[in-house]
Amino acid sequence: MSSTIVSHGKRVTKASVPSYKMRDASAPIAEVAESKPGPPAAAITLTAESVQEQIRLLLSGTPDEVKRAIGTIYSASHDQVSMELFITNSGIPPLLRQACRHQKLSESSRALRLLFQLFLNHHQIDIADKIIAVTRVKSLPLEQKNALRLLLAFVYVMPLPDIHPAKSDIVDAIKETFKQLxxxxxxxxxxxxxxxxxxxxxxxxxxxxxEPLMSLMDTPLPKPVGGTQLSRASTYLNVSHEPSSLSPQTSPRRSSWLNIRRQSAKLLESGLGMLKDMLAVRTPTVYNGVNGLAHIATVGTLTEREAVTMIVLEWGKHDRVDDVQSVCASFCKALVSKLGGTDVADIHxxxxxxxxxxxxxxxxxxxxxxxxxxxPELYLLVQLGxxxxxxxxxxxxxxLLEKPDVAEFFKPPE
Structure with missing residues (x-):
């Protein structure tokens, strides 16, 4: 039986609404843009008994009970006394745990917004320390991901004022987490x-x-102490040589030069390979984020490779952001270099x-x-691969040759 007391007679003014709001420009996800929780629908206050009940639900309730408890606390977030009771009764740790374990945490989640309000408006500075700790310990992947999302939302979505004493620590923690990822x-x-x-x-x-991620993509990543680079096995073991029904058909106009003399190419392959080795400038691999993604796109499992492709395609949509396009260009360069690498296996x-x-x-x-x-790399593979x-x-x-923008980069032989 709930002991929540509804204060019907209490006036709710604009001053009673949390003082922060989300930037409109930072809502690319539909659920963020369209599901903003806004101010509480009804102004409620909580007694000490009711606060303890909600905290018990946060600690040991079912998912539905936890969701209702967070909704109840969020509805009382305008009330100073209710929030002080929640803080005094140690409600923040279970709320943070539920936020970190939220299966669909987003920037519009009430748990996230409630934590931010407690952090900013009620001066619970240690909330940031607790979140940072989750990113640094070997916890569940979901908890680590959500902890990073909480930190990012605090700084870049809510947003946290520049003069806040904890902002620089949070930004540093975000950068360190990015580097670790x-x-x-x-x-x-x-x-x-x-x-x-x-x-x-x-x-x-x-x-x-x-923006904070792009600035780190070219940063060299030192090898962890005692760590070794993993040799990741590919799951793409069976290569089909049958043309796909969805693949574009070779144009008859191009068939004469694509259908080259295989036997002659094989005789030249080894000699040209040796010549290429002699002429190639050997540069050591730079272990950074860009090359790391190209590495996974080449040697990762099917799921990993698909994820990398989708990530880079998303970045490519930001065609007017120079930093993002610079990273995309570096990724493409790293990927193309795999085609001519003499130490790269055929499957890769x-x-x-x-x-x-x-x-x-x-x-x-x-x-x-x-x-x-x-x-030219593709053409060399066609001839000598x-x-x-x-x-x-x-x-x-x-x-590729059917695209109008290819001619200036490569003209096939007549």
């Missing part, structure tokens, strides 16, 4: 990589989160081509790929 792409376990891609996925669809070249095949459908990404030397990469390169090159 990018480091996972090189040195992490499969679970670590999944966490990184999951976090990068929600960041990629939230434009206000991109095929997987790089599969990613490229998705990216070239977008005008902006196609331009980045062409500027990175995609056309082994059967698996050659088959895939032929398909992509044939489709």
């Amino acid at each position: 990018l480091r996972h792409l090189w040195y992490g376990s499969s679970l670590d990589v999944a966490l990184s891609l999951d976090c990068l996925s929600f960041i990629s669809v939230t434009p206000v989160y991109l 070249k095929i997987q790089a081509i599969s990613c490229i095949e998705q990216l070239v459908q977008r005008d902006g990404m196609r331009l980045h790929l062409l500027e990175a030397g995609l056309s 082994t059967e698996g990469p050659r088959h895939h390169a032929e398909r992509v090159l044939a489709a």
Whole structure:
């Protein structure tokens, strides 16, 4: 039986509404833009007994009970006495735990907004410390992802005033978390990589989160102490050489030069490979976020490769943001370099081509790929590559040559 007391006679003025609001420009996700909870529908106050009841539900209630408890507390968030009772009765830790374990936490979630109000308006500075601690300990991936989202929302969505004493610490924690996520792409376990891609996925669809991430994508990532780079097994083991019914057919106009003399090419392949090794400038791999994504796009599992492709495609939509486009261009350059790498296995070249095949459908990404030397690399694979990469390169090159913006980068022989 609920002991919530509804104060029907109490006037609710604008001053009683939480003093923060979300920026309209930072709502790219439908649920953020269309599901803002706004002020409480009814002004309520909570007794000490009612506060304790809601906290018990946060600690041990069913998902529906937890949701109702958060809604009740949020509805009383205008009332100073109710919030003081909630703080005094140690309600913040279970609220934070529920927010970190929320299966669909978003910037419009009441748990997130309630935590921010307690942090900003009720001076519960240690909330930020508790959230940062979750990002630094080996907790559940969902908790780590949600903790990062809480920090990002506090700084870039609500937003936290620049003069707030905790803002610099939160920003530093966000940067360190980003670096750790990018480091996972090189040195992490499969679970670590999944966490990184999951976090990068929600960041990629939230434009206000991109700026702090883009500034770190080219930053070298030192190897963890005692860590070793993982050799990630590919799940793409069976390569089909049958043309897909969905793949663009080779134009008859191009068939004469695509159907080259295989035997002669094989005789030249080894010699040209040796010459390429002699002429190539050997540059050590830079272990940064951009190259890490290209690494996963080449050697990762099917799920991981698809996630990387979707992340980069989302970035490509921001064609007027120079920092984002610079990262996209660097990714395309790293990916194209895999096609001509003498130390890259055929299966990994095929997987790089599969990613490229998705990216070239977008005008902006196609331009980045062409500027990175995609056309000549594909043509070399068509002429001199082994059967698996050659088959895939032929398909992509044939489709690419139908695009009007390719001619200035590469002209096939007549």
